[in-house]
């Protein structure tokens with residue numbers, strides 16, 4: 001079966017880049033990305049390519065190449081569903097904020113709305129692809145809705161989780177480590193659907209990297225991959241605290257253990273804590289699933305990864321307060337970076353938010369500079385915590401477009417995101433214009449300790465003992 005028309009529901013961080021790359025690599029497939037968010041669709045359709053809703057290196061060029069050729073953005077969801085032979089569901093699946101499973105389980109209401117809409121509109125057989133990250137066995141719920149509320153047409157459900165990381169999305173999509181497709185290979189229609197999706201990816205992904213499994217393995221593999229990745233960060237962060245007490249250096253420890261081919265060198269950078277929309281949400285979801293099967297030891301094991309991450313963020317802000325003579329009240333502290341990692345404008349679950357909240361509770365004055373995150377986003381992140389009023393947040397935290405201005409008269413600078421540009425700043429100039437003693441707290445381990453100490457800074461680096 002040859003797919004010629006794809007609809008993707010959800011024009012977010014995953015739907016946008018993923019479909020843009022499929023459109024680039026498969027010019028003969030027409031792809032329409034739809035969303036209920038009109039502003040987001042308008043931004044994807046904007047001719048100001050610097051204002052696309054998602055910033056990813058290389059993405060704007062692909063949008064320029066494909067938009068209106070075989071890639072379209074629209075709010076007409078019904079029409080796109082009706083025309084498509086294959087529908088990707090790429091809507092958000094946040095942690096539930098209400099009812100049973102509040103604070104842990106994935107909220108599947110957006111997925112269910114999509115399934116009901118597909119069922120209502122579809123007049124021909126369709127392949128429905130789960131692109132969103134979902135709890136294991138969600139496909140059976142989607143199938144039940146489609147089969148029971150549809151117009152008697154046949155649906156095949158595939159699971160095709162996305163493994164891209166933000167900031168490197170385009171490269172990850174062009175050269176994925178693997179593409180995972182879960183489907184029901186026990187029936188002919190299932191086999192046909194799996195093959196149809198394999199054929200799409202085969203346009204640019206080597207065959208040996210396209211893995212097919214049963215649906216449940218595919219759904220669970222996504223949660224497992226994120227749990228393992230986050231676990232590595234929490235493990236190295238746990239060791240960073242021991243390093244600080246003992247005089248060991250976490251970079252040296254990471255290097256030493258990473259050279260063991262069984263451990264590997266990637267994802268061993270100690271930090272102020274992992275952020276991003278996925279790790280915490282997906283591990284909480286995994287913990288919830290384990291608990292729902294009464295697997296309490298399994299649940300506790302994975303929950304510790306999150307607890308360690310909370311601890312890492314809190315101890316970073318505690319260290320700032322303790323080092324600044326146990327009070328930051330009225331003192332100016334500059335945050336370099338607000339995004340959850342470099343090369344993205346995404347701030348979801350960014351460690352900066354928690355660290356800022358802790359310091360604002362201590363009445364610090366914070367100045368933020370981030371090269372990609374908007375002022376509106378930063379205030380919204382703080383306001384969403386509901387710790388204090390919006391006016392108080394605006395009063396206590398200011399945002400600068402110039403990093404040097406942001407650092408002027410500061411008592412301390414905290415590095416919250418590992419933007420490359422921070423390494424090349426004129427640190428002598430920054431030092432000159434700060435309060436003395438001038439402190440730097442490097443939560444990402446990107447600055448040179450020796451160089452900064454020679455300038456005169458009192459320098460603290462995560463995972464580096466005195």
Ligand SMILES: NC(=O)c1ccc[n+]([C@@H]2O[C@H](COP(=O)([O-])OP(=O)(O)OC[C@H]3O[C@@H](n4cnc5c(N)ncnc54)[C@H](O)[C@@H]3O)[C@@H](O)[C@H]2O)c1
Pocket residue numbers: 009010011012013014015034035036037040077090091092093110113114131132133134162163164165166277278
């Ligand atoms: N962000 C990542 O790096 C990443 C990577 C891999 C997987 N994922 C998973 O992919 C999924 C999407 O994540 P995201 O970061 O793209 O989310 P997002 O919030 O950026 O985008 C989701 C979009 O879906 C839209 N939407 C919600 N309900 C809709 C509906 N009924 N009809 C039409 N549009 C609807 C929203 O308006 C939003 O624009 C999640 O399950 C996430 O866990 C995310």
Ligand SMILES: O=c1ccn([C@@H]2O[C@H](COP(=O)(O)OP(=O)(O)O[C@H]3O[C@H](CO)[C@@H](O)[C@H](O)[C@H]3O)[C@@H](O)[C@H]2O)c(=O)[nH]1
Pocket residue numbers: 133162163164165166167226229233266267268269270271272273274275276277278279340341
């Ligand atoms: O050694 C490391 C690696 C990462 N991080 C932090 O961990 C967080 C997540 O980073 P990363 O995984 O690179 O970005 P995400 O975009 O969140 O991507 C993760 O989450 C996605 C959503 O599910 C998956 O698709 C990706 O495979 C998975 O890497 C960020 O705050 C990083 O700063 C560290 O602190 N140390």
